[in-house]
Amino acid sequence: MVGEGILKGLAETARNFFGSYVSKERLTTVQYPEQRLPRIEAARSFPFLVYDGSDWQQGMRCVGCQICEKECPPKCILIEKSKDKKPDAVGKQQFYPAVFDIDISVCMSCQICVEVCPFDAIKMDVDVDLPTDNRFAGLLLDKQQLAKSNEYYHGIHPTEAAAVDAALAAERAKAQAKKPAAATPPAAPPSAAPVPEAQPVGGESK
Amino acid sequence: MDLETIKSTLEANVPDCRLEVIVNPSPSGQHSLLVDAEHAFAVASFLRSSAGFNYCSNVTGIDWPAKELSEKVKVKKIVDGVETEIDEVSKTMIPGCLEVVYHLFSMSEKIGPLPLRMRTQDRAEGVHLPSLTPVWRSAELQEREVFDLFGVVFDGHPDLRRLLMWDEFEDHPMRRDYVNPDDYEYEPTAHDDVLQRANQHRSTVGER
């Protein structure tokens, strides 16, 4: 008879309606501000700079090589290299960025900067509550706002952080082993920057 | 049905059309067929009706600006009485042109892409090319887009208007020599070319 399809549809919605009183899995609403979904580990929102130890100035891994500035598709990173150097984790004198701005009103959170960074200095953050009504100051994060500790990195991406730390520890051990050898011959050429994967060392891409 | 057989059948059926196979050095091996503008419509109709290419999937505009080719040429020159061979850098200007590529497929025989290329005389006035919309209806919107972004005028197109930009817009933005409009007032993370544009803006508008 004519209305039979419509009745079947209404039966479907009725089943869902009455079913929601019985089985909880039909209620999919998450009452956001009070109740939050468990955070998915690989989530990414905006980049942040990782620093080891407690002092964010000294422990910052970034050496201002400006590879991420060149590779960033929407060009939303600005780096000013410092003139002087500071010792990095291994004790070797490295530059550090005097200014490191990310304009999060342009950033498309595509994590290419994380992929191309040879020093694991920049990683993707997961925080969500960023709406602001201050257009010019609120959306330009400077070095201080970006710097977050390695423990925080372990908090948000545990497995990935563990893998990065293992790789870094291995390189630091290799660099330590090479250092006594390097100490005997005159100033050895600056040891190649530790490179986790296979991309070339510091080669200019242009 | 590789390119050579298609070329020979075309030359047999379409009198005095100038065809040229352009070799594609990349491993994809998709060599293309350059056809002159006058006989393009006849070649296209033949390809469509008897060669079975009934599916024109993609129409692309490409801008080749005038290039200066400098190559080393061995020139025999009398230098202080002695016949010596010196290599001299000769600069030859390759005239620029606008090119339109049609990727044709045959649905029945399931043959791969046959890129059909057409080139205009130059990039200023002689930008007229025959429209292939009467042959393949799919070229209608894509030819309008090539007209809008590159400036190639397709003769015989049923409704040649700008597709993407607004109608009062005058220049053709996808050409290599197009300069973006200047709205660089607030560039907090300007570096490299964005920095030059921001400085240009600062100099033109003066320190605000």
Added chain:
Amino acid sequence: MSVTAYPTTPPILEPAADGSETQLLEISMGPQHPSTHGVFRMNVVLDGERVVKLKPVFGYLHRNHEKIAENETYLGSMPYTDRLDYICSITNNWAYALAVEKLAGIQVPERAEYLRVITGELTRLQNHASLIGFLLQDMGSSGTPLMYAFRERENILDLFEALTGSRMMCNYMRFGGCRVDTPAGWLEQAQKVVTEFPRFLDEYENLLVGNEILMERTQGIGVLSPELAIDSAISGPMARASGVNYDIRKVDNYSIYSRFSFRVPLGSHGDVYDRYMIRFLEMRESVKILNEAMRDIPAGPIVDPKMRIRGFRPKPGEAYGRIESPKGELGFYLISDGSTNPYRYRVRPPSLINLTVLEDLCLGVNVADVVAILGSIDIVLGEVDR
């Protein structure tokens, strides 16, 4: 001279029975319109309620993707392809990665191919489910089917977020494989979502398919003849609904689709009802592919290690690679001049080309049916205007 004469639509404006001619009303179903799936505009000339003329206007979301890609490196354009067809971002990445692999002749390891098929078919599932929801929303069923569709879509987006990090903008494929391997437990969760999907499909079909109002509004409306479909290069479910047997997964056999047994559903009338029903059938085929792919996915590397991420310079040359995206044949035509930036980067947008016949389908129908026809063509403005 027009080479092919396909059945033209009947003349519309025959004078009214009692000889009184009526004035035409020219309105624009403009950029901001609830039923145009974004900022798409149609200049419609109406005689009373019947459509006399319909001129689509594009360009309101022309974001100059191709001009920006000419100043970006090859890797830098990958996140931009997510924003082309922003409902199925992984198939856009796949088409771009396939084109670059054809351009530079790169091999892709086995596990990466399987991951590409799995994520590609998941994208097809959520795209077809959302499309049916949007089509019903356009036809007035304010939200119920869309709620069902988005409930399933959220499960699939959670899978994408667990794998690639972002719900909608996955940026997952690299030239020569994928970026990240599956985290622990991802494949089991994906298997759970896929095994539950047929139950959702039955629920969805119960809700919609038998509905008489729906059948009344969609059957016999916007009929697309197979000859016109081939001539206007209509691709994807819209062409197959008119009986054109052309599925690029079967034609090009790209990636490893030859290993999976799936059928290509074909419609017979080519009206809005066929285009809408064919998406249901394609979802069932995708579930079959997903089950087979997840059963025999091998272990192994996901990208060949000597592939350079930075400073990737393919040799000069050009290539046209295409895949079967949920909207149709999505192709990338790349011309390389040996530098790190592509010389010319062209996207073959299936949504734009499927709109070539919008006027032919809409002549003579009522205004309300124009909304249904546009909904069944399944356009996404990011891809139409690029």
Added chain:
Amino acid sequence: MTNGLYLPIVVLLLAAVAFALTPLLLAWLWAKSFSPHKPGPSKNAIYECGLESEGDAWIQFKPGYYLYGIIFLVFDVEAVFLLPFAVAFTGFSLGESIAMLVFLLLLVEGLVWAYQKNVLVWT
């Protein structure tokens, strides 16, 4: 005496009208005193999906719409008349029923005529 009978009805009527109008009055007072009146050319323009609307909406359209409207109006008014008839339906004798039937049949006869002239056929 008789006016005493209708007094409650009048008071109730006034109360109902007052109940309906006071929020409107309050809103009007509020708007007049608090929010200034700021009309503008673009605000008062015709809304057409964000574009400037050209052309005019007052056009000659198909007579079919007009006829549909008239036939609907007739039956709408008929329903209003049927209302009191339905309320007092139980207390009626044969005479009143026949009178009402004649009224109904007249209108149905109009509908049959319109149907035969296939005014209701749409396209």
Added chain:
Amino acid sequence: MDEKLKAELSKQGIFTTSLQELYNWGRKSSIWPLNFGLACCAIEMIATTMARYDLARFGAEVFRPSPRQADLMIVAGTVTKKMAPQVVRLYNQMPEPKYVISMGACAISGGPFKQGYNVLKGIDRFIPVDVYIPGCPPRPEALIDAFLMLQKKIDEQQLTGKDRPRHLTAGEASEFIVPLFGAHDLEPTQNPAVWRPPLVQISKAGTDGSGND
């Protein structure tokens, strides 16, 4: 109406409120957004109104198609130069009090498509924006946060006195100039009444900007 007295009374079960609180509470709990999706952020906005994130809990699930019945415009997606006049005209046609949420990187500053010739670098060049949500696209939770921020902002609006909101002060404009299509760009390219960017210290970035590339 100090807080202590109010808290004391409400303990006894007597609820006191002021006309302003009632007015703001009524307006902030039923903000009707304009059905105005431009690009990818629109899909995330629709996902926010769907079952899982459910914008209806904040009274905002009614998406009005016409600006006449809407009082919030969520600019979700890339505002291109061809679309800018329409966006500003829609904003003008909305009745007061009206608010704007600029959702996503493209609506704030042109986002990833900033280098495009047809992309307007942010909608706040033509209309005043109340809340900005960075992200590309921002997650539904970020949009709900923005809603809460907007509701707090509406709650704090004074009805009388000098810092009255824009729609209650007679002098403030409620309409903004609609740009026209020019030969090479929009005319005017931005609305100085709304768009006042600070002077970015180019000099600092310029010292050794491209020195060592």
